[in-house]
Amino acid sequence: MDVFVRKAKKHDLQAVLELYKQLHPEDLPSPPERELKRIWTRMISSPAVHCYVAEQEGKIVATGTLAVLPNLTRGGRPYGLIENVVTDKDFHRRGIGKKLLRYILQEAERLNCYKVMVLTDVYRHGTVEFYKTAGFKTGLKNGLVWLPHSVK
Numbered sequence: 001m002d003v004f005v006r007k008a009k010k011h012d013l014q015a016v017l018e019l020y021k022q023l024h025p026e027d028l029p030s031p032p033e034r035e036l037k038r039i040w041t042r043m044i045s046s047p048a049v050h051c052y053v054a055e056q057e058g059k060i061v062a063t064g065t066l067a068v069l070p071n072l073t074r075g076g077r078p079y080g081l082i083e084n085v086v087t088d089k090d091f092h093r094r095g096i097g098k099k100l101l102r103y104i105l106q107e108a109e110r111l112n113c114y115k116v117m118v119l120t121d122v123y124r125h126g127t128v129e130f131y132k133t134a135g136f137k138t139g140l141k142n143g144l145v146w147l148p149h150s151v152k
């Protein structure tokens with residue numbers, strides 16, 4: 001069955017939120033619906049944030065976000081940050097995440113990013129392999145994370 005990747009639109013919010021529940025079943029409490037809609041509008045209209053969805057027969061089966069951050073070093077080329085990549089659990093291991101990631105990386109290239117970074121939670125089985133399959137490398141840099149007290 002055909003899967004295609006596209007930029008997320010306003011009406012995709014609910015489907016994306018459903019996928020995020022799979023990504024973080026124990027997430028922080030969600031803001032009220034009005035606030036979620038406001039955030040989503042900002043996300044999909046921001047020049048720095050690029051939200052993508054993979055669609056199969058009218059169903060959103062995966063999503064991922066690329067943030068493209070302006071930068072004065074590296075010849076003024078921006079850098080990219082990938083977040084919130086998730087494929088619906090009923091559609092795992094069908095190449096959908098790979099297709100989505102390939103699309104996102106092509107977009108990063110088109111937007112002139114000189115590098116793209118991603119962090120994966122250490123407890124998530126298979127995610128490092130997933131990103132390696134798409135060409136990401138481990139061992140080039142150390143990834144460090146600071147969390148505010150409200151998230152610890």
Ligand SMILES: CC(C)(COP(=O)(O)OP(=O)(O)OC[C@H]1O[C@@H](n2cnc3c(N)ncnc32)[C@H](O)[C@@H]1OP(=O)(O)O)[C@@H](O)C(=O)NCCC(=O)NCCS
Pocket residue numbers: 022023084085086087088091092093094095096097098099119120121124125126127129130131133
């Ligand atoms: C990680 C995730 C996005 C992969 O999505 P997917 O659509 O199932 O991935 P694909 O089918 O495109 O996999 C492509 C390749 O990545 C690797 N891969 C994917 N999942 C894997 C797993 N669980 N274990 C080992 N390798 C894996 C394989 O090499 C796979 O190719 P293959 O199936 O031909 O062997 C999906 O498992 C998911 O949503 N997990 C929960 C959320 C999550 O962890 N997101 C990442 C946050 S950083």
